[in-house]
Structure formats: C-alpha cells, structure tokens
Amino acid sequence: MRSSFGRTRPAGGAHGRTVHGGRTVRGGRTRRGIRLGVGLSVLALAASACQEPRFGFPGGATVQSHRILNLWQGSAIAALTVGVIVWGLIFYAIIAFRKRSEALPRQVRYNLPVEVLYTIVPFVVAVGLFYYTARDETKIDHLSKNPDVTVNVVGFRWNWQFRYMDTGKNGGNLVEVTGQPGVPAVLEIPEGRTVRFVLTSPDVIHSFWVPEFLFKRDVIPGRINQFEVTPDKTGTFIGRCAELCGQGHDQMDFYVKVVPAAEYDKFISERETATATAAGAPALTAGTTTGSGQ
Numbered sequence: 025m026r027s028s029f030g031r032t033r034p035a036g037g038a039h040g041r042t043v044h045g046g047r048t049v050r051g052g053r054t055r056r057g058i059r060l061g062v063g064l065s066v067l068a069l070a071a072s073a074c075q076e077p078r079f080g081f082p083g084g085a086t087v088q089s090h091r092i093l094n095l096w097q098g099s100a101i102a103a104l105t106v107g108v109i110v111w112g113l114i115f116y117a118i119i120a121f122r123k124r125s126e127a128l129p130r131q132v133r134y135n136l137p138v139e140v141l142y143t144i145v146p147f148v149v150a151v152g153l154f155y156y157t158a159r160d161e162t163k164i165d166h167l168s169k170n171p172d173v174t175v176n177v178v179g180f181r182w183n184w185q186f187r188y189m190d191t192g193k194n195g196g197n198l199v200e201v202t203g204q205p206g207v208p209a210v211l212e213i214p215e216g217r218t219v220r221f222v223l224t225s226p227d228v229i230h231s232f233w234v235p236e237f238l239f240k241r242d243v244i245p246g247r248i249n250q251f252e253v254t255p256d257k258t259g260t261f262i263g264r265c266a267e268l269c270g271q272g273h274d275q276m277d278f279y280v281k282v283v284p285a286a287e288y289d290k291f292i293s294e295r296e297t298a299t300a301t302a303a304g305a306p307a308l309t310a311g312t313t314t315g316s317g318q
C-alpha cells in the first residue's frame with residue numbers, strides 16, 4: 025500500500041483493518057473540512073478582489089499612482105493566495121498527521137512530485153513578481169522629452185524650495201516658493217500636465233514624499249534625482265520628508281495643490297509679471313533667490 029508523507033497505514037490483519045477503516049472515515053471528514061475551508065478562503069479572497077481593496081494605500085492622485093496601486097494590489101493578492109495555501113497545508117498536516125499511537129509512522133523520503141512542485145511554484149511566483157515590477161518601474165521612471173512643467177525641488181535643513189524652471193524667461197520673474205519655519209511651502213501644479221521634479225540637496229539626505237502620489241524619491245547631496253507625474257485629481261495633498269534628516273525633520277511638511285490647468289497658468293503669469301515687493305506672501309518669493317544654500 026503506497027502512501028505519501030509517512031502516514032501510518034497498517035498492512036493487514038483484523039485489528040489493522042478495523043483501525044484502517046476508522047481512519048478512512050475520519051480522514052475523509054478531515055479532508056472535506058480542509059477543502060471546504062480552503063474553498064471558502066479562496067472565495068472570500070476572490071470576492072474582496074472584486075471590490076479592489078487598496079490594502080492600506082491611498083487612492084492616488086496621478087496617472088502613475090494608479091499603476092503603482094495596481095502593482096501593490098496584485099502583489100498583496102498573490103501573497104495572500106500563497107499564504108492561504110501554505111496555512112491550509114500547515115493545518116492539514118497538523119490535523120491529518122497528528123500523533124495517534126506510539127507506533128512509529130511509516131518513514132518515507134524523496135517524494136519527487138512534491139519536490140518538483142515546491143521548486144517550480146516559488147520560481148514562477150518570483151518571476152511573476154519580477155516581471156510586473158520591472159514593467160511598472162520602467163513606466164513610472166520614464167522621463168519624457170519635453171515635460172509641460174519642470175520644478176526644481178531643493179530639500180534643505182529644514183524646509184523645501186520649489187523653483188518653476190519654465191519661468192524667468194523673456195524678462196519675467198523666476199517663480200519660486202520657499203517654506204519658512206511654521207509656514208509650509210505650497211507647490212501648485214496643473215492637473216493633466218506632465219510635471220518633472222528635479223531633486224537636489226545642499227546638506228543632508230532628505231526624501232520628497234507625497235503620500236497621495238504613492239511615490240517618494242530621495243533628495244541626495246551631490247546627486248540629481250528626477251521623476252515625473254501627471255496629476256489627474258485636483259486637491260491639496262500633504263507632502264513630507266521621508267528621510268530622518270536631523271533635528272528639524274518633523275518641520276519639513278509641505279503641500280501640493282493640484283489645480284485645473286487654466287488656474288495654474290493664471291497663478292504662474294501673475295507671479296511672473298508681479299513686482300518683487302508685491303509678491304511678499306510668507307511662503308512665496310517671486311523673482312528673488314533664497315538663502316537655501318544653492
């Protein structure tokens with residue numbers, strides 16, 4: 025009588041048949057119970073997948089963020105599926121192969137199908153995760169030839185400066201926004217246009233993070249990091265420094281205000297043509313440079 029996993033199965037005899045018969049009934053119930061449990065878990069998972077749970081992520085406010093969210097949802101569902109199968113197998117082994125007597129279970133080795141399975145399945149899972157991650161990372165990191173808006177972001181101890189690099193031409197002011205202690209900088213950007221961020225730091229490592237964009241990138245001294253987003257939702261979103269950069273790290277909040285394109289054009293043209301003294305809002309300095317260490 026062949027058996028896997030060292031399950032005890034007496035070979036014969038009146039006593040053996042009785043025990044064997046009893047175990048078959050119990051084993052059948054156990055297997056049905058486990059199948060039902062696994063089936064219900066898979067159903068619950070499939071039902072929750074239909075409603076697209078975000079597994080703790082925000083909804084996203086850029087074209088790129090939806091791709092990031094999809095990757096996160098897919099990875100989480102794949103991990104949960106593997107988890108449910110593994111938990112199922114663990115509980116199956118605990119129940120089906122529990123100690124029933126002092127007799128030593130039949131000892132077996134080298135179950136080739138099982139060994140092939142647990143080699144191939146993790147390989148397929150790893151290749152799948154790698155493929156989708158590499159595909160999405162390439163798209164998310166893509167830099168267009170001519171972004172609609174370019175903003176130089178300077179993260180410094182302990183605030184942010186945003187400089188609109190498409191301004192300051194043809195006699196207009198260079199528009200820049202610099203946060204002051206207690207007055208976070210507000211970065212206004214247009215909905216539906218590609219915005220490139222060019223990140224630099226004059227002092228220590230910071231990290232430019234807008235949670236609603238589902239994206240952050242380090243701001244490193246001596247290095248220029250870039251990325252692009254295309255906002256697709258208007259609103260004001262909190263931004264933070266995501267790198268513990270020192271004593272004033274907690275003061276490095278800022279706001280990103282996504283506005284309709286026409287409103288953004290008005291915002292920029294007003295500041296480009298304003299006189300320096302007229303643009304004296306605390307968080308906004310138009311046409312002047314700041315002491316941010318640049």
Ligand SMILES: [Cu+2]
Binds near residue numbers: 230265267268269
């Ligand atoms: Cu910081």
